[in-house]
Amino acid sequence: xxxxxxxxxxSLEDAKLHTYTTKSYDELVFAQREYxxxxxxxxxxxxxxxxxxxxxxxxLYEKFCDVERKNGHVEYDIRGQFSISEVPDYHLxxxxxxxxxxxxxxxxxxxxxxxxxxxxxEKEVTYIFNVSNxxxxxxxxxxxxxxxxxxxxKGKHRGLGLYNVKELCEKYDANIVCRNKLDDxxxxxxxxxxxAKTDK
Numbered sequence: 001x002x003x004x005x006x007x008x009x010x011s012l013e014d015a016k017l018h019t020y021t022t023k024s025y026d027e028l029v030f031a032q033r034e035y036x037x038x039x040x041x042x043x044x045x046x047x048x049x050x051x052x053x054x055x056x057x058x059x060l061y062e063k064f065c066d067v068e069r070k071n072g073h074v075e076y077d078i079r080g081q082f083s084i085s086e087v088p089d090y091h092l093x094x095x096x097x098x099x100x101x102x103x104x105x106x107x108x109x110x111x112x113x114x115x116x117x118x119x120x121x122e123k124e125v126t127y128i129f130n131v132s133n134x135x136x137x138x139x140x141x142x143x144x145x146x147x148x149x150x151x152x153x154k155g156k157h158r159g160l161g162l163y164n165v166k167e168l169c170e171k172y173d174a175n176i177v178c179r180n181k182l183d184d185x186x187x188x189x190x191x192x193x194x195x196a197k198t199d200k
Contacts, residue, residue: 087174096131099165
């Protein structure tokens, strides 16, 4: 397999933000399990332990801490446990990383304190992940365009994130849906990822 390097930060309190990059999937697994151990020390994110999968939970912990470093606020909800799915863990983490990063970046110029809501739900035959952020109402046509190659406010050849998400979902027969959602009279944009369990 070919793996994309992933950068991790070893400590939220570390002013120098010492980082390293994994070079293989084995190193990625080891790093995420280290973060899984750190979750136990962070009461705020201890419910991530309920997720069950140490690799995915460790990755989410790192991403949530990254949101906080960018002056963001995270709300999350874990309903059920995650096990092996039809989407390999490294591709699941790639998809969730893109959705979380996009949610934060969408607020960079308009909101001082960035907000992120994350929800995981275990269903009978599927797993559902919801990632949402406050944003202006978006038309269906505009939402569809986000999944096209090179569609980005960052410039040409940089709009690959959601296009890659769409490609991975098609490869693994997963569903990705984006919609507007009212939350306390404020519009939010919510991405819902639905993937199949392997044992069903």
